Amino acid sequence: MQNAISAVRTHFLWAALFSALANLLFLAPTLYMLQVYDRVVPTRGAATLGFLTLVLMLAYATLALLEYIRSRILVRASVALDRRLARRLIAATLTLQPDDGARRKSRQPIRECDQLRQTLTGPAMFALFDAPWTPIYIVVCGLIHPLIGLMALIGGVMLVALTWASERSTRAPLLQANAAANLSYASQEQTMLGAEAVRALGMRSAMVRRHLAEREDMLAWQASASFAAGGRMTISRFLRNALQSGALGLGALLAIDGQISGGAIFASSFLLGRAVAPVDQLVASWRSVVQARGSYAEIMAWLDGRAELTPQTGLPRPTGRLDVERVSVEDIYSDRMILNNLSFGIAPGEMVAVIGPSGAGKSTLARLVAGAIHCSEGEVRIDGAERSQWDGDALAVHIGYMPQQLSLFAGSIRDNIARFSCREGAEPDRDGRIDADVIAAARQCGVHEMILRLPQGYDTMLGWGGMGLSMGQTQRIALARALFRDPAVLILDEPNAHLDSDGEAQLIAALAQAKARGAAIMVTAHRTGLLGPADRILVLDNGRMRMSGPRDQVLGALAKPRPASMAGAA
CATH class of the missing domain: 3.40.50.300 (P-loop containing nucleotide triphosphate hydrolases)
Incomplete structure (x- = not known):
């Protein structure tokens, strides 16, 4: 996991750089307001207004470009993270031992990886990059007038406290909801695998009731977390709107008293809104942050003890x-x-x-x-x-192994007998050796003629578990797979x-x-x-x-x- 994070650290540094440039450009509308109200309106300078508007449009275009590039960088970071982790996580599920399964909250770590990647490219990540600029905007508000800066500071502290309270109130129910959801999904997948038995034995209603009960548990935890988060988000939006309007009113009061200019009234409201926007966005997207933290912990649990092994001495073919x-x-x-x-x-x-x-x-x-x-x-x-x-x-x-549960996989008969040796990323069959070995294994257990009688022969496609064949045919194909290349x-x-x-x-x-x-x-x-x-x-x-x-x-x-x-x- 440390190697994966190190591989995308450069992406995060570039994203932070573009975030810094974007936040600097967010000062352009403030300067535009100040110039319009303090210079253009009093002097009726239409040419000045045109020039200022052109500069503002260029700033907006540059800002949009920076945010677009930042978004692409984070998408690339998520792809790079997947390339680092996906192979290890999929391999970890295939090496899962029975005693490991009892300790895992989720049996699908690749889903946890996807949850983590989605958070990297979502609004929560943009808010995290913008949040360090909140103090700078508060300082700029203070430069306009200390009272406006104090209002921005108090509002920012209140929103940070609200974010902390939201984390405390939603973390436990969200983690419980994720665990309940994973259990519910796994249970439904197992039932789907035995759907024929469910129908034949009249268990459909019972299974529906069982899965609905599991979903009720999941929904109860999700509702609890959503109610808590919804309340915090409502208060956050109220505070943000109140602060912006309060800044406008305070600015007007200060302008009446002659302490700031008319343009500074609107500039202070805009700056204060920009200062608290990242914190407000974090409150709104805190659920995804908590889920990402849970996914990160689950991925760490799956990767624990599975560090890259040092190359082993190659032993000769066993006798x-x-x-x-x-x-x-x-x-x-x-x-x-x-x-x-x-x-x-x-x-x-x-x-x-x-x-x-x-x-x-x-x-x-x-x-x-x-x-x-x-x-x-x-x-x-x-x-x-x-x-x-x-x-x-x-x-x-x-080693040739034929389990009691035959475990044929979706794919052609040839692929199943060859243990999928010629799939993407595996050895190419340039000289037909794999085909020859497949046919030799089939002949060895007397299944070659049976396969040739199928519609597409060795290229006949099977469903999961050997769907499309009888149990006897499935067992004979599994035997040919065990005999592949004379183990x-x-x-x-x-x-x-x-x-x-x-x-x-x-x-x-x-x-x-x-x-x-x-x-x-x-x-x-x-x-x-x-x-x-x-x-x-x-x-x-x-x-x-x-x-x-x-x-x-x-x-x-x-x-x-x-x-x-x-x-x-x-």
């Missing part, structure tokens, strides 16, 4: 040796351990099947070994190197859950081919069809290793009936 050493994973929502002190290894060319009842921890183990989540304790090593010693993306190229480690979580007998046979053939080329394979399974090619079986129960050994030995032990005494005790 596929996988070691899981005393790993434990804690459930963040309870005190129980999902996985408890597990240790095992998989050699290159070996397949281990993980079985056990529902809730035993099979999917969590698959996610952990694949690198999707971190363990609370213990280590996962690839070729003897702990995961932190590998560059994450570089290692992921050599050294293959982690498959319930890969045959939606396959028919032909699909399961092709899956077993693909596993045999991966074993033959030396891949280390871990498969979780409920159905026994996948146990045939397994070399070893690991049985999980409540996150602990109940049994482990060669396939036939474990299956034989599981098939033996338990003694009656043990069955009775069970």
